[in-house]
Amino acid sequence: MKRFLSVLVILAGTSLGVFGKALCLDNELKALGGGANASSSQNAGRWRVKGMTLEATAKKPYVVFNGSNIYTGTALSVSGQKFFIQEHDWRKHVLPIVNPQILPQYRKPIKTIAIDAGHGGKDPGFISATGMREKTYALDVCNRLKAQLTARGFNVVMTRSKDVFVELKDRPAKANAAKADLFVSVHFNAAASKAARGLETWMLTPVGEASFGTKNLKKEADPANVNDGANLLLAYHVQRALCGKIDIEDRGVKCANFAVLRTLNCPGVLVECGFFSNPAEAALTATGHRRDQLASGIAEAVQQYARALRAPVPESGRPTREDIRRHRIFKH
Ligand SMILES: [Zn+2]
Structure with a gap:
């Protein structure tokens, strides 16, 4: 057998x-x-x-x-x-x-960043064993992130700034209406096993792939799939900045068809900032220090993403016509 x-x-x-x-x-x-x-x-x-x-x-x-x-x-x-x-x-x-230089259309200055605090209002998200509600802590991290980004000169729009329910589809719509250049959704994770721990960053699933942990291949593109390359670059920098800053297990960059990512006009990611089902990780999240680290890590990632896009192409690394043909990434 x-x-x-x-x-x-x-x-x-x-x-x-x-x-x-x-x-x-x-x-x-x-x-x-x-x-x-x-x-x-x-x-x-x-x-x-x-x-x-x-x-x-x-x-x-x-x-x-x-x-x-x-x-x-x-x-x-x-x-x-x-x-x-x-x-x-x-x-x-x-x-x-x-080679972020293959994404020249994203080299424009990043002015406005949309921050999406997960859940809210009648939807508490996951509730930890000690009663911590995901919606409260996601909003707290987003408020800290807003302060960090504002201090760095970015405009910030929040899909919610208080404890209210916002439909999933309205979240990217708010980012699009504000002509946001980037979108970051903040959540905390939960699993059946209390041992599950760590931080992961999610990008929208590209066409032809299955979302992480599933088998069905995605057949049709969502509007935000035009940003596949930049979604990946942003997800990588968010994951790297956070896991470099925080002593937390690095669970990697994964793909899913999250509703908050599907209709974005700009690159976007969803960060699961640790497990509320893991008592030790939930306790760390209860500290303002950890939530500051999460906020400053995401803010630093935005700057690293922008820097990666701006970096000049080294003379020897300038793509040839053959490279451009082989590496064409703009269609999907
Ligand atoms: Zn959540």
Whole structure:
């Protein structure tokens, strides 16, 4: 029975690969100025590219950028000591982080940031064992974030600034009406197991992929899928800034079709800032210090995202016509 099951798994993996073209990760990174694979393990890869460390493991559906897992639609594979990644995964989950210069349309100054405090009013969100309501703490982090961003010279719009219920679809609509340049939704996580812990950042699922933990491939684009590349870049910087600042498990960047992200005109992410179902993590969130760290981490991430987009293209790394053809990311 076990053998039969494993044959099925292999068949399923193969059939997924039939639809996409696999790219040699080593070659793609080399074309962007990256070094050779420095890993001593056959099933693991480790490269330096543009000041970043990228790691990959055979048969794992993620790559690791500077320690943060970025989940891909399909597992990576190894053949003849070379790593292979689906072209779709390369375009949607790797290239915009390695080479943000392929996103020139997002280089305009970031003026207005929409902050979305999860839940509110009749919807408390998750309630911890000690009675902490997610809606209250999400709003508190958002208020601190507003102060941090305002101090850095950004305009801020909040989808709610008090304890009121706001429909999910009205949240991106408020961001769009304010012509926001970025959108950040703040939530806290919950799981059946009290042991679950850590922080994760979510981007909208690209077309052709399944949302994290599900199997159904997304067939139709949402309006916000035009921002796939920038959604990823923002999610990466939010995840990296927060996990670099806070002593918290890094659960990575994941994809879901969250209603608050689907109709945004601007890049957006949803941050799950720790588990309210984990007593230790909930207790830490009860401290103003942790909530300040969350706010300042997100504010720093916004600046790092903007800096990454502005960084000049090094002469040797200027994309060739062939690069542009292969790395075209604007259509989906
Ligand atoms: Zn929530």
